[in-house]
Every structure is written in C-alpha cells, then in structure tokens.
Amino acid sequence: MDKPDCAELEAILATADEYRATEARLKALKTQGSAQAQALAGITDKRTRLAAATYAYWFAPEINASDLAFGATGRAHPSALNKLMGPVSIGVNCERCDRDLPITSRTQMKAVLDGVQGVARFAEGYRVICTPCREAVLAARDVAYREEDRLRSERQRVLAAMPYADYLETEDWRDQRDSFLSCLIDLRHTDLGCETCGSQGHRGVFHRSLDRLGAGDDLILLCAPCATVLQGAGKLAGPPCEGNQLKASTEQRIVAAHDARYDCGPRD
Structure with a gap:
C-alpha cells in the first residue's frame, strides 16, 4: 500500500x-x-x-x-x-459500630474506597462495615430467616387444616391467586383466557393439588366447561367454590397492574 x-x-x-x-x-x-x-x-x-x-x-x-x-x-x-x-488506617469508619476500619490489603482498600463513594451494599443500608459487624449482620439475618421460616411453616400447617372454602377467603389465597395471574400474563403476553381452550368466558382459578397452600399454590385458570371436565376427571383438587371464580374487578386490577409495570398503552 x-x-x-x-x-x-x-x-x-x-x-x-x-x-x-x-x-x-x-x-x-x-x-x-x-x-x-x-x-x-x-x-x-x-x-x-x-x-x-x-x-x-x-x-x-x-x-x-x-x-x-x-x-x-x-x-x-x-x-x-x-x-x-x-492493618493500616485510611480514615474510614465502620458504618455500623463507628470504629476505625482496619485495612489489610490493597484489594480491601480499593473495595472500601469504592464502597464509600457508592450506594449501600447491604440491605441494612451499610456501605462499608468491619468484619465483626459483617458477621453480626449475617448472624442477625440468619436468625430472622429462621424465624420467618418457622412462621411460614406454622402458617402452612394452619392453612392445610382449614376447610377448602375457608382457605379461599384468606389473604394468603388472594396473594397466591394474584401472583399466579400476574405471572400468567407475563408468560403468555396476552389476556387471561382459559389455559385449556383460550375462552374469555366465565373463568376461575382452581387448584391442581392442595400441597403447599399459601406458599406456592399449584393453580390453573379454566373456563367453566373445562373446569367441569377436569373436575370430573379428578384432575382438580378441592370442591369448586365461589372463591375460585375470577371476578371482573380482579381481572381488571391484575391487567392494569401489568400494563402499568410494562408501560403498555390503553387496550381496545
């Protein structure tokens, strides 16, 4: 060239x-x-x-x-x-105990200086903390998680002992139903039609099993005819109740929340 x-x-x-x-x-x-x-x-x-x-x-x-x-x-x-x-001191204190933060390596120093200038790295709001405080925070989280797990297990036992119709009146059921419907819209990218035939007619949310009530309900959205067929075939759990039915107000609220989350335009 x-x-x-x-x-x-x-x-x-x-x-x-x-x-x-x-x-x-x-x-x-x-x-x-x-x-x-x-x-x-x-x-x-x-x-x-x-x-x-x-x-x-x-x-x-x-x-x-x-x-x-x-x-x-x-x-x-x-x-x-x-x-x-x-260790050496660089003039940075632990944000939990307010004691001088001992620095023992270049890598740690960079991480601490980056942390001071950044956003909180811990759910508790801390950006930089010393090793003892970090261990204390993790230990406190473990205690809290164990307590949450105990309460969750206790609640599941209470729900499992309830008559099915009574469970469908609880806030636990409403949370499970709403979460299921929201995920269904996200996965199918369409309105809430029957999962078997796609019908937009009279629909309900039914259980396929009664395991883990209130903590991962196994659900399916069906129109009335499909629900009758599956119920007769023994593929649905729990006797059909009024609480299974999908009300128009509930559907509108779930769809509106989905559209707002993804900034969708108005529907026809």
Missing part, C-alpha cells in the same frame, strides 16, 4: 511511534520495579526490610505485591507480607 504524503498522517504515525515507545518503556520499568522489590531481600535487618516493603506496598501500588512479598519474606504471595504488615 502506498503511503499518502500529508502532514496529518505523519502526525498520526509519530504519535503511534511514541505510544509504542512508551509501552516499551513501561514494560522496562515494570521489570525494573520487580527486580528492585525482590532486592529488598538484601536488607539484612529484618525490621528495616519489612518496613521498606510495607511502605512500598501502600505508597507504590504500581509495584507488584508478589515481588514485594518475595523480597520481604522469601515467599512470592502477598498474604505472606500482609500477615506481617498488620
């Missing part, structure tokens, strides 16, 4: 040459820094050697931590140096 004769191209090529030269220089500096870090092993006084490696670790982040670790301890792993250095 012939090279065009113009000043603009020459400027681009000169910049590219400078870029390559800079990359080569950076590579050489990296090699030099690695050798200098490992040369710390030549310091005979252990305390001075560790102090020099520690200072370089925090104030010369461009120098590889493994090289500093090898120069200070003879082991090429940052954790070997981290254990000997001990």
Whole structure:
C-alpha cells in the first residue's frame, strides 16, 4: 500500500511511534520495579526490610505485591507480607459500630474506597462495615430467616387444616391467586383466557393439588366447561367454590397492574 504524503498522517504515525515507545518503556520499568522489590531481600535487618516493603506496598501500588512479598519474606504471595504488615488506617469508619476500619490489603482498600463513594451494599443500608459487624449482620439475618421460616411453616400447617372454602377467603389465597395471574400474563403476553381452550368466558382459578397452600399454590385458570371436565376427571383438587371464580374487578386490577409495570398503552 502506498503511503499518502500529508502532514496529518505523519502526525498520526509519530504519535503511534511514541505510544509504542512508551509501552516499551513501561514494560522496562515494570521489570525494573520487580527486580528492585525482590532486592529488598538484601536488607539484612529484618525490621528495616519489612518496613521498606510495607511502605512500598501502600505508597507504590504500581509495584507488584508478589515481588514485594518475595523480597520481604522469601515467599512470592502477598498474604505472606500482609500477615506481617498488620492493618493500616485510611480514615474510614465502620458504618455500623463507628470504629476505625482496619485495612489489610490493597484489594480491601480499593473495595472500601469504592464502597464509600457508592450506594449501600447491604440491605441494612451499610456501605462499608468491619468484619465483626459483617458477621453480626449475617448472624442477625440468619436468625430472622429462621424465624420467618418457622412462621411460614406454622402458617402452612394452619392453612392445610382449614376447610377448602375457608382457605379461599384468606389473604394468603388472594396473594397466591394474584401472583399466579400476574405471572400468567407475563408468560403468555396476552389476556387471561382459559389455559385449556383460550375462552374469555366465565373463568376461575382452581387448584391442581392442595400441597403447599399459601406458599406456592399449584393453580390453573379454566373456563367453566373445562373446569367441569377436569373436575370430573379428578384432575382438580378441592370442591369448586365461589372463591375460585375470577371476578371482573380482579381481572381488571391484575391487567392494569401489568400494563402499568410494562408501560403498555390503553387496550381496545
């Protein structure tokens, strides 16, 4: 390919040459820094050697931590140096206990500084917390989850012991029904027609089994004729009740909530 004769191209090529030269220089500096870090092993006084490696670790982040670790301890792993250095302070306090947050590595320091500038990383609203507080938060969550699970199991036992018609009068049933219908619209991307024949006629929400009532009901949306057929075939659980029926007001509310969530336009 012939090279065009113009000043603009020459400027681009000169910049590219400078870029390559800079990359080569950076590579050489990296090699030099690695050798200098490992040369710390030549310091005979252990305390001075560790102090020099520690200072370089925090104030010369461009120098590889493994090289500093090898120069200070003879082991090429940052954790070997981290254990000997001990924590440092960067002026950031734990947002839970308000104590100084001890920093033990470059990785942790970056995470803490990023966390201070970012949004809450914990559901409790904390951005940065110390290790003991983190463990305490997780322990508190575990206690809360266990209590929620106990209450959920207790509620399921109560619901399972109810007559079917009484269950269909509970808030648990209404939540399960509404969640099922919302998911049905999301999956089918259409209105709430019978799942067997698609009819928009008189419909109801029925149980296929009575396991896990109030915590994952196994439901199906059927028109009246299809419900009669499946009921006769023994494929529906629980005797048909008024509470199974899908009221127009309920359908309108579920559809409106779906349309609002996905910013759908008005329906015909």
